[in-house]
Amino acid sequence: MKRRTLLKGALALTAGSGLLGPIPSLALPETMEVFTATSEAQVLKTLFGEARPIPDGAVRIEAPIQAMQGKPVPVKVSCVLDHVSMIAIVTANNRYPLNTYVKLIKAGGYYSTRIRMEQSSMVTAYVMANGDLFSAAMHIKVNRGGYGMHYE
Amino acid sequence: MQKVTKLRVRETEAQTELMALVKHPMDAVWLHQEGTGQQVSEDYIVKMSFELNDEVVAEAMLGPGVASDPLTGISLKDAKPGDRVKVSWIDIRGEQGSAETIIK
Numbered sequence: 541m542k543r544r545t546l547l548k549g550a551l552a553l554t555a556g557s558g559l560l561g562p563i564p565s566l567a568l569p570e571t572m573e574v575f576t577a578t579s580e581a582q583v584l585k586t587l588f589g590e591a592r593p594i595p596d597g598a599v600r601i602e603a604p605i606q607a608m609q610g611k612p613v614p615v616k617v618s619c620v621l622d623h624v625s626m627i628a629i630v631t632a633n634n635r636y637p638l639n640t641y642v643k644l645i646k647a648g649g650y651y652s653t654r655i656r657m658e659q660s661s662m663v664t665a666y667v668m669a670n671g672d673l674f675s676a677a678m679h680i681k682v683n684r685g686g687y688g689m690h691y692e
Numbered sequence: 693m694q695k696v697t698k699l700r701v702r703e704t705e706a707q708t709e710l711m712a713l714v715k716h717p718m719d720a721v722w723l724h725q726e727g728t729g730q731q732v733s734e735d736y737i738v739k740m741s742f743e744l745n746d747e748v749v750a751e752a753m754l755g756p757g758v759a760s761d762p763l764t765g766i767s768l769k770d771a772k773p774g775d776r777v778k779v780s781w782i783d784i785r786g787e788q789g790s791a792e793t794i795i796k
Binding site: 571575611612613614616618631634635636637638639640641642643644645646647648649650651652653654655656 | 707709711718722723738739742744747748749750751752753754755756757758759760761762763764765766767768769
């Protein structure tokens with residue numbers, strides 16, 4: 541009897557202290573909006589305002605042409621432009637297209653990361669330099685299953 | 693899980709690259725299939741700051757669109773041997789981590 545009550549008490553204590561319940565999140569409000577945008581146009585508008593992207597050879601995106609589902613996809617963005625202030629990586633077919641972006645204050649025009657991809661998609665790198673927006677894109681195929689047999 | 697942070701400097705001919713690796717699940721509710729009854733809570737890094745000699749040079753904003761154990765790289769302009777570099781991050785739960793090293 542004693543052991544029973546003790547167990548019950550312990551359980552109630554853990555549940556009450558919030559260890560089992562959902563943990564309240566503290567997102568940065570400025571990033572929350574853009575990371576939950578559901579279309580690429582919306583992401584661009586929130587991040588860069590009215591600037592129109594220009595596809596430019598000065599921006600280079602390096603990534604594998606195909607990837608396994610559920611595996612990280614390494615993406616490298618580099619550019620030969622000066623005064624780069626921001627680089628964003630966007631996967632058009634993801635539920636929330638924006639993967640990540642970086643504000644460059646005193647760093648070169650380079651960003652590398654590993655992104656998540658839900659399905660085959662265009663991956664676009666947007667680079668803000670000198671107040672102009674440049675972009676480079678490539679298509680990455682996501683294979684379901686192994687050996688690259690089941691293409692989407 | 694211990695969220696370990698590592699910072700590495702990689703020198704190539706063209707640039708000095710600063711790479712930060714954090715052991716972090718980068719988890720979000722929408723990544724899991726609905727109806728499995730799994731208890732998932734949001735846990736991802738929202739911001740990663742890179743510092744060169746106590747001055748912020750780059751701020752990376754991350755979300756669940758970045759794979760778990762994020763490896764983030766930026767390039768440094770005019771970094772010299774002996775300079776102190778630091779990375780610090782904060783996740784959506786308010787947990788923080790940092791690592792620093794000296795450029796050789």
